[in-house]
Amino acid sequence: MSKSVCVIGAGVGGLTAAAYLAKEGCKVTVIEKSTTVGGSAGWYFRNGRKFPTGATIAFGLEEHGLLRTVLDDLDIDLPAADLLHPMDIILPQEKVSVYKSTELWEEELNRAFHERSGDVLKFWRALQRIGDDVQAVTESRVSLPIRRFYELGSLPKHALKHPASVLRIAWYALLSVEDLMKKYDLQSYQPLRQLLDAQLLDAVQTDVSKAALLPSSLALTIYRRGSFAIQDGLGQLAKALASRVKELGGEVVKVSPVESLTYDKSRKQWNVTSRKCTSSFDFVINNSGISFGEGTSYEGEDEFSWGAFRVDAILSDEVRQGPLEGVELPFAYQIVPQFDFSSLVKNTHGPVYATFHSTQDMKGNLVEGEVTMTVSLHTDPNIWSTYSEEKYKELKERLTEEVLNEIDRVIPVKESLLFAETGTPLTYERYIGKTAVGGSPITVKNAVLKPKSVRSSLPQLYIVGEQVFPGPGTLSSTLSGYYAARSIMKER
Structure with a gap:
């Protein structure tokens, strides 16, 4: 008999989990408070016009990219244009253009930071090497914190093939971005610090002094792998995932805020009551970022939001x-x-x-x-x-x-x-239903020492989205959805 799963919140994390589970034959119901799907990668209407809720540029859609691999798993085709010059960073005294091309990017670094260009290039090339190592480990689909053997993904195989890469990651695991800057005597070089802080405050919710080097290296170098404009907006990602859930036999119920969530110990099921749906489920995935009782969310546990x-x-x-x-x-x-x-x-x-x-x-x-x-x-x-x-x-x-x-x-x-x-x-x-957005700052503590698991402290309840590993952002939320679905599929 197939297991039933309720996904609360139709953000990309929840929809990803729902699509994987529906593909495996689970009975899936997605419950969404809003009139549209997508959450922070969705859309809404004002003055007769469509506005993106949050994220507007997609990452991981390059060939064999992290998001592309997930979409391929789910048989989803999502047309997207590769952005060769996606952004300009405006510093108080300088403009720095972000390019996909490594050659153009290094030329821009030379121009913008000409008084320290040699050290800046060395720093950025080191950052790229670390980012490449982190990308490879992420592709192994390891999920932190590791509590089951399968949460290692293919990391053991990767470590056997690339021991030097894994050792480098271990070496840098407890460092901040500022620690790497110190290696090149750049920690007090304000123009570079301003650029890095601008990027990191958006990507990992903190600055160079606290940002964990490993995930930050990926966030700072991801443009060299590719950034993309999805046709008709990033909300199409959530729309495509929701359509796939329904094609696979799942249900997506909108305009249906959850009113209560309780666990029946005798039946080992969750009772979910929402405006349009009242039922019992074997598993619950909370993608809303909102607490429905103790242990149902990490809401309020951040040292900063x-x-x-x-x-x-x-x-x-x-x-x-x-x-x-x-x-x-x-x-x-x-x-x-x-x-x-x-x-x-x-x-x-x-x-x-x-x-x-x-x-x-x-x-x-x-x-x-x-x-x-x-x-x-x-x-x-x-x-x-x-x-x-x-x-x-x-x-x-x-x-x-x-x-x-x-x-x-x-x-x-x-x-x-x-x-x-x-x-x-x-x-x-x-x-x-919440004032804070964006998830926890990606510090060494939150990213390496005490990452928040997709597993909650409650039986058969999982948490996905920006609150959990691997952190904020559309790509990270998508991966968290996969990790939660994998856990349910392995243990049902």
């Missing part, structure tokens, strides 16, 4: 006559603020991350003459509830203006602005 201050905007197509002319969308800017604005410094941290996309209406049709812009910054998720209604509104307006000013010094968006609306952590709480 962050919220998002976000601006959704529609621009006239005239904006493409400037720096965006001839650029394939999505295109991203990471802008390190000049700190001229006290409210921006006080209420947000990290770079201003702006991406540009072709505009779609509510039916998914392209809208001529418009460009969609999404902007996000990190902010303290707790401060916003302390403001009065008047103060809250005033601060939102002031920060929106200052964020647009920061972008405007790079690309003239204000003169092309047709529509803009701002969200804070309280907006996220209203629509998805």
Whole structure:
């Protein structure tokens, strides 16, 4: 008799797990609070236009890439364009263009950091070697912390074939990115530090002083493997996974927030009650990031969590006559603020991350003459509830203006602005039930010493998504979904 599985939350982690389990014959039901699937890699509508919820650029879709391998496992074809120049990083005194080509990237490093170019190139080449080692181990599908032999994946075989690579990883396991910088006397070189912090605060939720070297090496060098624009947006990944779940006999129930989750010890089953679904299941996978009782989530266990201050905007197509002319969308800017604005410094941290996309209406049709812009910054998720209604509104307006000013010094968006609306952590709480997003900072403790398992402390309940190993991001969430599905398949 096939086992039944309830997946709470239709983010890419939960949908990946659901698709693998449905393929193995499990009876799968995915329950989603929102009207759309995808979570942080989904979409929503404002002012008659489609906006990506979070992530906009995909990784791991290169041939034999981590995400491509998962999609191949599930017989999913997902058209995507390879982005050769996906991003510009705007430092206070310099612009650094990110390229897929190693040759062009090293030329850019030489130009931007000319006074220390020799040391910077040595540092980055060492980082690339470490990243290659980490990539190979990740491809073995090892899942931390290891509690069962199968969670080693094919790592033992890889270690026998490539002992030097595995020894290098062991050597660097407890180091931060700053430790590698010290090897080349670059720890006090501010231009490089600013660039690395801008990248790491977005990718691993912390800066060079705390970012674990092993996962950070992969995050910092991943553009050389490839970054991709998925046709019609990254939300198509979740849409394709949801379709595959249904093709394999599973069910995806939307607009159905979970109201209660309890375990029946006598029957060894979970009772799940939601708006549209009340049933008992052999296994539960929590992909929502929300707690439904003690042990059902890692929510609140982080030593630091962050919220998002976000601006959704529609621009006239005239904006493409400037720096965006001839650029394939999505295109991203990471802008390190000049700190001229006290409210921006006080209420947000990290770079201003702006991406540009072709505009779609509510039916998914392209809208001529418009460009969609999404902007996000990190902010303290707790401060916003302390403001009065008047103060809250005033601060939102002031920060929106200052964020647009920061972008405007790079690309003239204000003169092309047709529509803009701002969200804070309280907006996220209203629509998805939590103020914090992004998962745990990828420190040595969280990534190596005490990584959070997809296995919860409760029987037959698994946790996937940005809260667990291997961490935040669409690619990592996808892998966590695979790890949870593998555990259920091995032990059912």
